[in-house]
Ligand SMILES: NC(=O)C1=CN([C@@H]2O[C@H](COP(=O)(O)OP(=O)(O)OC[C@H]3O[C@@H](n4cnc5c(N)ncnc54)[C@H](OP(=O)(O)O)[C@@H]3O)[C@@H](O)[C@H]2O)C=CC1
Protein backbone atom coordinates (compact mmCIF):
# COMPACT_ATOMS: atom_id res chain seq x y z
CA UNK A 1 0.00 0.00 0.00
CA UNK A 2 1.15 3.56 -0.83
CA UNK A 3 2.25 5.01 2.56
CA UNK A 4 2.83 8.57 1.30
CA UNK A 5 0.81 11.26 3.10
CA UNK A 6 -0.44 14.07 0.84
CA UNK A 7 -0.90 17.49 2.42
CA UNK A 8 -4.45 18.77 2.20
CA UNK A 9 -6.25 22.02 2.85
CA UNK A 10 -10.04 22.27 3.27
CA UNK A 11 -11.30 25.75 2.45
CA UNK A 12 -14.76 26.33 3.95
CA UNK A 13 -14.52 23.85 6.81
CA UNK A 14 -17.21 25.43 8.96
CA UNK A 15 -19.87 24.26 6.50
CA UNK A 16 -21.50 20.88 5.98
CA UNK A 17 -19.45 19.57 3.07
CA UNK A 18 -16.23 20.95 4.59
CA UNK A 19 -16.81 19.09 7.84
CA UNK A 20 -17.81 15.96 5.92
CA UNK A 21 -14.49 16.20 4.04
CA UNK A 22 -12.72 16.36 7.40
CA UNK A 23 -14.67 13.30 8.65
CA UNK A 24 -13.51 11.28 5.65
CA UNK A 25 -9.95 12.62 5.36
CA UNK A 26 -9.04 12.44 9.04
CA UNK A 27 -8.77 8.64 8.74
CA UNK A 28 -7.64 8.52 5.10
CA UNK A 29 -4.32 6.64 5.12
CA UNK A 30 -2.73 8.95 2.52
CA UNK A 31 -4.04 12.31 3.70
CA UNK A 32 -2.80 14.83 6.21
CA UNK A 33 -5.08 17.79 6.85
CA UNK A 34 -2.73 20.74 7.36
CA UNK A 35 -5.12 23.68 7.09
CA UNK A 36 -8.84 24.13 7.50
CA UNK A 37 -10.46 27.50 6.97
CA UNK A 38 -13.38 29.65 7.97
CA UNK A 39 -13.76 33.40 7.66
CA UNK A 40 -16.41 33.89 10.34
CA UNK A 41 -14.84 31.51 12.90
CA UNK A 42 -11.10 31.96 12.36
CA UNK A 43 -9.09 31.54 15.54
CA UNK A 44 -11.52 28.98 16.98
CA UNK A 45 -10.74 25.29 17.05
CA UNK A 46 -12.44 23.21 14.36
CA UNK A 47 -13.70 20.93 17.15
CA UNK A 48 -15.30 23.91 18.96
CA UNK A 49 -17.48 24.34 15.92
CA UNK A 50 -18.00 20.64 15.21
CA UNK A 51 -17.82 18.95 18.66
CA UNK A 52 -17.92 15.47 17.14
CA UNK A 53 -14.24 16.09 16.24
CA UNK A 54 -13.18 16.73 19.87
CA UNK A 55 -9.84 15.04 20.46
CA UNK A 56 -9.83 13.89 16.84
CA UNK A 57 -9.23 17.07 14.85
CA UNK A 58 -8.56 20.12 17.02
CA UNK A 59 -6.79 22.27 14.40
CA UNK A 60 -7.31 26.02 14.63
CA UNK A 61 -9.37 27.51 11.81
CA UNK A 62 -7.49 30.04 9.69
CA UNK A 63 -8.67 32.47 7.01
CA UNK A 64 -8.48 31.23 3.41
CA UNK A 65 -5.87 33.89 2.63
CA UNK A 66 -3.63 32.46 5.37
CA UNK A 67 -3.26 28.87 4.22
CA UNK A 68 0.32 27.67 3.81
CA UNK A 69 0.67 26.98 0.10
CA UNK A 70 4.19 25.58 0.28
CA UNK A 71 4.23 21.77 0.27
CA UNK A 72 0.44 21.56 -0.17
CA UNK A 73 -0.64 18.82 -2.60
CA UNK A 74 -4.39 19.35 -2.75
CA UNK A 75 -6.99 21.98 -1.94
CA UNK A 76 -10.69 21.27 -1.53
CA UNK A 77 -12.91 24.30 -2.03
CA UNK A 78 -16.13 23.76 -0.04
CA UNK A 79 -17.43 27.27 -0.70
CA UNK A 80 -20.60 28.77 -2.17
CA UNK A 81 -20.73 29.17 -5.93
CA UNK A 82 -19.53 32.62 -6.93
CA UNK A 83 -16.93 32.49 -4.11
CA UNK A 84 -15.01 29.40 -5.26
CA UNK A 85 -14.10 30.85 -8.65
CA UNK A 86 -12.07 33.68 -7.09
CA UNK A 87 -9.94 31.27 -5.05
CA UNK A 88 -9.55 28.85 -7.97
CA UNK A 89 -8.30 31.75 -10.10
CA UNK A 90 -5.88 32.91 -7.41
CA UNK A 91 -4.36 29.45 -6.87
CA UNK A 92 -4.40 28.25 -10.50
CA UNK A 93 -0.84 27.81 -11.66
CA UNK A 94 0.44 27.21 -8.10
CA UNK A 95 0.87 23.53 -8.99
CA UNK A 96 -1.56 22.59 -6.21
CA UNK A 97 -4.41 20.48 -7.49
CA UNK A 98 -7.90 21.72 -6.71
CA UNK A 99 -11.22 19.95 -6.26
CA UNK A 100 -14.04 22.50 -6.21
CA UNK A 101 -17.32 21.37 -4.67
CA UNK A 102 -19.32 24.33 -5.98
CA UNK A 103 -21.06 24.73 -9.31
CA UNK A 104 -18.54 27.29 -10.62
CA UNK A 105 -16.71 25.00 -13.05
CA UNK A 106 -19.24 22.29 -13.90
CA UNK A 107 -20.80 23.82 -17.00
CA UNK A 108 -19.44 24.07 -20.54
CA UNK A 109 -19.03 27.84 -20.96
CA UNK A 110 -19.17 31.09 -19.00
CA UNK A 111 -22.25 32.07 -21.04
CA UNK A 112 -24.14 28.96 -19.94
CA UNK A 113 -23.01 29.52 -16.34
CA UNK A 114 -24.13 33.14 -16.36
CA UNK A 115 -27.51 32.26 -17.88
CA UNK A 116 -28.31 29.70 -15.14
CA UNK A 117 -26.46 31.09 -12.11
CA UNK A 118 -27.25 34.76 -12.84
CA UNK A 119 -23.67 35.64 -11.87
CA UNK A 120 -20.69 36.89 -13.82
CA UNK A 121 -17.88 34.33 -14.13
CA UNK A 122 -14.45 35.75 -13.30
CA UNK A 123 -12.30 32.79 -14.38
CA UNK A 124 -13.35 31.53 -17.81
CA UNK A 125 -10.00 29.76 -18.42
CA UNK A 126 -10.84 27.65 -15.38
CA UNK A 127 -14.08 26.54 -17.04
CA UNK A 128 -12.12 25.45 -20.12
CA UNK A 129 -9.53 23.52 -18.11
CA UNK A 130 -11.77 21.99 -15.45
CA UNK A 131 -12.76 18.33 -15.66
CA UNK A 132 -16.25 17.27 -14.55
CA UNK A 133 -15.45 15.07 -11.57
CA UNK A 134 -17.79 12.13 -11.90
CA UNK A 135 -15.40 9.16 -11.57
CA UNK A 136 -17.77 6.62 -13.16
CA UNK A 137 -17.85 8.72 -16.35
CA UNK A 138 -14.59 10.66 -16.58
CA UNK A 139 -11.86 8.85 -14.60
CA UNK A 140 -9.33 9.13 -17.47
CA UNK A 141 -9.57 12.91 -17.57
CA UNK A 142 -9.75 13.32 -13.79
CA UNK A 143 -6.40 11.54 -13.41
CA UNK A 144 -4.38 14.45 -14.84
CA UNK A 145 -6.69 17.35 -14.05
CA UNK A 146 -5.40 20.44 -12.24
CA UNK A 147 -8.96 21.57 -11.43
CA UNK A 148 -11.82 19.16 -10.87
CA UNK A 149 -15.42 20.39 -10.76
CA UNK A 150 -17.12 18.08 -8.29
CA UNK A 151 -20.69 17.37 -9.47
CA UNK A 152 -23.80 18.75 -7.80
CA UNK A 153 -25.72 16.49 -5.44
CA UNK A 154 -28.93 16.17 -7.48
CA UNK A 155 -26.92 15.75 -10.72
CA UNK A 156 -24.93 12.92 -9.11
CA UNK A 157 -28.07 10.94 -8.30
CA UNK A 158 -29.77 11.81 -11.60
CA UNK A 159 -26.85 11.29 -14.01
CA UNK A 160 -25.74 8.02 -12.41
CA UNK A 161 -29.33 6.77 -12.59
CA UNK A 162 -29.65 7.52 -16.31
CA UNK A 163 -26.10 7.25 -17.73
CA UNK A 164 -26.32 3.63 -18.98
CA UNK A 165 -29.49 4.40 -20.99
CA UNK A 166 -27.93 7.49 -22.58
CA UNK A 167 -24.54 5.87 -23.26
CA UNK A 168 -26.32 2.98 -25.01
CA UNK A 169 -28.59 5.35 -26.96
CA UNK A 170 -31.70 3.48 -25.77
CA UNK A 171 -33.61 6.60 -24.92
CA UNK A 172 -35.84 9.24 -26.43
CA UNK A 173 -33.82 12.29 -25.27
CA UNK A 174 -36.86 14.53 -24.95
CA UNK A 175 -38.93 12.17 -22.83
CA UNK A 176 -37.02 12.38 -19.55
CA UNK A 177 -38.59 13.54 -16.29
CA UNK A 178 -36.53 13.54 -13.08
CA UNK A 179 -38.38 13.86 -9.81
CA UNK A 180 -35.83 14.28 -7.01
CA UNK A 181 -36.00 14.75 -3.24
CA UNK A 182 -33.24 16.02 -0.97
CA UNK A 183 -32.64 16.20 2.74
CA UNK A 184 -32.05 19.58 4.33
CA UNK A 185 -28.25 19.53 4.56
CA UNK A 186 -28.32 20.01 0.78
CA UNK A 187 -29.19 23.63 1.52
CA UNK A 188 -26.00 24.28 3.53
CA UNK A 189 -25.40 25.13 7.18
CA UNK A 190 -26.94 28.61 7.26
CA UNK A 191 -30.52 28.65 8.42
CA UNK A 192 -33.22 30.42 6.43
CA UNK A 193 -37.01 30.61 6.42
CA UNK A 194 -37.02 27.70 3.96
CA UNK A 195 -35.06 25.49 6.35
CA UNK A 196 -36.77 26.72 9.53
CA UNK A 197 -37.93 23.70 11.60
CA UNK A 198 -41.61 24.63 11.54
CA UNK A 199 -41.56 25.09 7.76
CA UNK A 200 -39.89 21.73 7.15
CA UNK A 201 -41.13 19.43 9.90
CA UNK A 202 -44.11 17.31 8.78
CA UNK A 203 -44.00 19.18 5.48
CA UNK A 204 -42.89 18.44 1.93
CA UNK A 205 -42.59 20.74 -1.04
CA UNK A 206 -41.35 21.11 -4.59
CA UNK A 207 -39.20 24.07 -5.60
CA UNK A 208 -37.11 25.35 -8.51
CA UNK A 209 -39.74 24.08 -10.96
CA UNK A 210 -38.51 24.42 -14.57
CA UNK A 211 -35.52 26.58 -13.68
CA UNK A 212 -33.29 24.85 -11.09
CA UNK A 213 -29.60 25.29 -12.02
CA UNK A 214 -28.98 21.55 -11.82
CA UNK A 215 -31.21 21.01 -14.89
CA UNK A 216 -28.52 22.31 -17.25
CA UNK A 217 -25.75 20.34 -15.47
CA UNK A 218 -27.69 17.09 -15.95
CA UNK A 219 -28.60 17.97 -19.56
CA UNK A 220 -25.01 18.76 -20.52
CA UNK A 221 -23.59 15.54 -19.10
CA UNK A 222 -26.30 13.31 -20.58
CA UNK A 223 -25.92 15.08 -23.97
CA UNK A 224 -22.22 14.17 -23.96
CA UNK A 225 -23.11 10.52 -23.42
CA UNK A 226 -25.82 10.43 -26.08
CA UNK A 227 -23.90 12.72 -28.48
CA UNK A 228 -27.18 14.57 -29.08
CA UNK A 229 -28.83 17.54 -27.38
CA UNK A 230 -30.95 16.54 -24.41
CA UNK A 231 -33.85 18.55 -23.05
CA UNK A 232 -35.37 17.26 -19.82
CA UNK A 233 -37.63 18.13 -16.92
CA UNK A 234 -36.06 18.25 -13.45
CA UNK A 235 -38.05 18.99 -10.29
CA UNK A 236 -36.37 19.02 -6.86
CA UNK A 237 -38.24 18.64 -3.56
CA UNK A 238 -37.26 19.36 0.04
CA UNK A 239 -37.60 16.39 2.38
CA UNK A 240 -37.83 16.74 6.18
CA UNK A 241 -34.74 14.53 6.77
CA UNK A 242 -31.16 15.63 7.39
CA UNK A 243 -29.34 13.82 4.59
CA UNK A 244 -30.01 11.82 1.44
CA UNK A 245 -31.30 12.23 -2.10
CA UNK A 246 -33.75 9.95 -3.86
CA UNK A 247 -34.33 10.59 -7.57
CA UNK A 248 -37.01 8.83 -9.59
CA UNK A 249 -36.46 9.24 -13.33
CA UNK A 250 -38.94 8.38 -16.07
CA UNK A 251 -38.16 8.05 -19.78
CA UNK A 252 -39.38 6.43 -22.96
CA UNK A 253 -37.15 4.20 -25.06
CA UNK A 254 -36.22 4.95 -28.66
CA UNK A 255 -36.92 1.32 -29.61
CA UNK A 256 -39.37 -1.40 -28.55
CA UNK A 257 -36.99 -4.31 -27.88
CA UNK A 258 -36.69 -3.77 -24.13
CA UNK A 259 -37.15 -6.17 -21.23
CA UNK A 260 -36.36 -6.07 -17.53
CA UNK A 261 -33.59 -8.61 -18.05
CA UNK A 262 -31.93 -6.60 -20.84
CA UNK A 263 -32.21 -3.43 -18.79
CA UNK A 264 -30.52 -4.98 -15.76
CA UNK A 265 -27.77 -6.42 -17.97
CA UNK A 266 -27.19 -2.99 -19.46
CA UNK A 267 -26.77 -1.42 -16.02
CA UNK A 268 -24.58 -4.22 -14.63
CA UNK A 269 -22.27 -4.11 -17.65
CA UNK A 270 -22.02 -0.32 -17.71
CA UNK A 271 -21.06 -0.14 -14.04
CA UNK A 272 -18.93 -3.27 -13.98
CA UNK A 273 -15.85 -2.59 -11.83
CA UNK A 274 -17.22 0.70 -10.43
CA UNK A 275 -16.81 0.20 -6.69
CA UNK A 276 -19.46 2.61 -5.44
CA UNK A 277 -22.36 1.68 -7.71
CA UNK A 278 -24.77 -1.00 -6.54
CA UNK A 279 -27.44 -2.15 -8.97
CA UNK A 280 -30.32 -3.21 -6.76
CA UNK A 281 -33.08 -5.75 -7.28
CA UNK A 282 -35.46 -3.98 -4.92
CA UNK A 283 -36.35 -0.32 -4.35
CA UNK A 284 -33.52 1.38 -2.45
CA UNK A 285 -34.13 3.86 0.35
CA UNK A 286 -32.12 6.75 1.77
CA UNK A 287 -30.89 4.75 4.75
CA UNK A 288 -29.40 2.10 2.47
CA UNK A 289 -26.62 4.58 1.60
CA UNK A 290 -26.60 7.00 4.53
CA UNK A 291 -23.09 8.07 5.57
CA UNK A 292 -21.51 6.12 2.69
CA UNK A 293 -20.16 6.77 -0.79
CA UNK A 294 -22.53 4.31 -2.46
CA UNK A 295 -25.06 5.13 -5.14
CA UNK A 296 -27.79 2.49 -5.22
CA UNK A 297 -29.67 2.23 -8.49
CA UNK A 298 -32.86 0.32 -9.28
CA UNK A 299 -33.75 0.26 -13.00
CA UNK A 300 -37.24 -0.93 -13.98
CA UNK A 301 -38.93 -1.47 -17.36
CA UNK A 302 -42.70 -1.02 -17.22
CA UNK A 303 -44.10 -2.93 -20.22
CA UNK A 304 -47.60 -1.53 -19.64
CA UNK A 305 -46.68 2.18 -19.95
CA UNK A 306 -43.56 1.49 -22.03
CA UNK A 307 -41.42 3.59 -19.76
CA UNK A 308 -38.13 3.18 -17.97
CA UNK A 309 -38.36 4.05 -14.29
CA UNK A 310 -35.04 4.41 -12.45
CA UNK A 311 -34.76 5.02 -8.72
CA UNK A 312 -31.34 6.21 -7.51
CA UNK A 313 -30.28 7.10 -3.98
CA UNK A 314 -27.17 8.75 -2.57
CA UNK A 315 -26.08 10.55 0.58
CA UNK A 316 -25.90 14.17 -0.65
CA UNK A 317 -22.97 15.00 1.66
CA UNK A 318 -20.93 11.90 0.76
CA UNK A 319 -21.46 10.56 -2.79
CA UNK A 320 -23.12 13.90 -3.64
CA UNK A 321 -20.23 16.01 -2.31
CA UNK A 322 -17.32 15.12 0.04
CA UNK A 323 -17.06 11.38 -0.74
CA UNK A 324 -17.08 11.98 -4.47
CA UNK A 325 -14.46 14.72 -3.95
CA UNK A 326 -12.19 12.26 -2.10
CA UNK A 327 -12.84 9.64 -4.80
CA UNK A 328 -11.61 12.26 -7.31
CA UNK A 329 -8.56 12.95 -5.13
CA UNK A 330 -7.74 9.22 -5.03
CA UNK A 331 -7.84 9.07 -8.84
CA UNK A 332 -5.75 12.26 -9.18
CA UNK A 333 -3.11 10.90 -6.80
CA UNK A 334 -3.15 7.45 -8.39
CA UNK A 335 -4.39 5.81 -5.18
CA UNK A 336 -6.79 2.88 -5.03
CA UNK A 337 -10.24 4.35 -5.76
CA UNK A 338 -11.83 3.12 -2.54
CA UNK A 339 -9.08 4.39 -0.21
CA UNK A 340 -10.63 6.03 2.84
CA UNK A 341 -14.14 5.58 1.47
CA UNK A 342 -15.13 2.15 2.69
CA UNK A 343 -17.78 3.30 5.14
CA UNK A 344 -20.70 0.95 5.58
CA UNK A 345 -24.03 2.85 5.41
CA UNK A 346 -25.52 3.81 8.79
CA UNK A 347 -28.74 1.93 9.62
CA UNK A 348 -31.20 2.70 11.15
N1 LIG B 1 -24.64 20.55 1.03
C1 LIG B 1 -24.66 19.68 0.03
O1 LIG B 1 -25.32 18.63 0.10
C2 LIG B 1 -23.86 19.96 -1.20
C3 LIG B 1 -23.19 21.13 -1.40
N2 LIG B 1 -22.49 21.35 -2.56
C4 LIG B 1 -21.78 22.61 -2.78
O2 LIG B 1 -20.63 22.63 -1.95
C5 LIG B 1 -20.35 23.98 -1.56
C6 LIG B 1 -20.35 24.03 -0.03
O3 LIG B 1 -21.63 23.64 0.41
P1 LIG B 1 -22.02 23.49 1.94
O4 LIG B 1 -20.91 22.90 2.69
O5 LIG B 1 -23.35 22.86 1.97
O6 LIG B 1 -22.18 25.04 2.32
P2 LIG B 1 -22.23 25.68 3.78
O7 LIG B 1 -23.09 26.88 3.64
O8 LIG B 1 -22.59 24.65 4.77
O9 LIG B 1 -20.71 26.15 4.00
C7 LIG B 1 -20.13 27.14 3.20
C8 LIG B 1 -18.72 27.43 3.65
O10 LIG B 1 -18.20 28.48 2.84
C9 LIG B 1 -17.58 29.45 3.69
N3 LIG B 1 -17.75 30.78 3.06
C10 LIG B 1 -18.91 31.37 2.77
N4 LIG B 1 -18.69 32.56 2.16
C11 LIG B 1 -17.35 32.69 2.08
C12 LIG B 1 -16.48 33.69 1.55
N5 LIG B 1 -16.97 34.79 0.98
N6 LIG B 1 -15.14 33.49 1.63
C13 LIG B 1 -14.65 32.39 2.21
N7 LIG B 1 -15.42 31.41 2.75
C14 LIG B 1 -16.74 31.55 2.67
C15 LIG B 1 -18.31 29.34 5.00
O11 LIG B 1 -17.40 29.69 6.01
P3 LIG B 1 -17.54 30.87 7.01
O12 LIG B 1 -18.94 31.42 6.91
O13 LIG B 1 -17.25 30.29 8.35
O14 LIG B 1 -16.51 31.82 6.58
C16 LIG B 1 -18.60 27.85 5.09
O15 LIG B 1 -17.50 27.17 5.65
C17 LIG B 1 -21.44 24.86 -2.17
O16 LIG B 1 -20.99 25.41 -3.37
C18 LIG B 1 -22.56 23.86 -2.40
O17 LIG B 1 -23.41 24.27 -3.41
C19 LIG B 1 -22.38 20.39 -3.51
C20 LIG B 1 -23.01 19.19 -3.37
C21 LIG B 1 -23.82 18.88 -2.21
Ligand SMILES: CC(=O)N[C@@H](CCC(=O)OP(=O)(O)O)C(=O)O
Nearest residue numbers: 101102103152153182183186187
Ligand atom coordinates in the same frame (compact mmCIF):
# COMPACT_ATOMS: atom_id res chain seq x y z
C1 LIG C 1 -31.89 20.92 -0.63
C2 LIG C 1 -31.22 22.05 -1.36
O1 LIG C 1 -31.50 23.21 -1.13
N1 LIG C 1 -30.30 21.72 -2.27
C3 LIG C 1 -29.58 22.71 -3.03
C4 LIG C 1 -28.62 22.05 -3.97
C5 LIG C 1 -27.46 21.45 -3.32
C6 LIG C 1 -26.15 21.85 -3.86
O2 LIG C 1 -25.29 22.01 -3.10
O3 LIG C 1 -25.96 22.09 -5.13
P1 LIG C 1 -24.76 22.94 -5.78
O4 LIG C 1 -23.49 22.37 -5.36
O5 LIG C 1 -24.93 22.83 -7.24
O6 LIG C 1 -24.93 24.35 -5.35
C7 LIG C 1 -30.47 23.56 -3.92
O7 LIG C 1 -31.47 23.08 -4.40
O8 LIG C 1 -30.05 24.68 -4.21
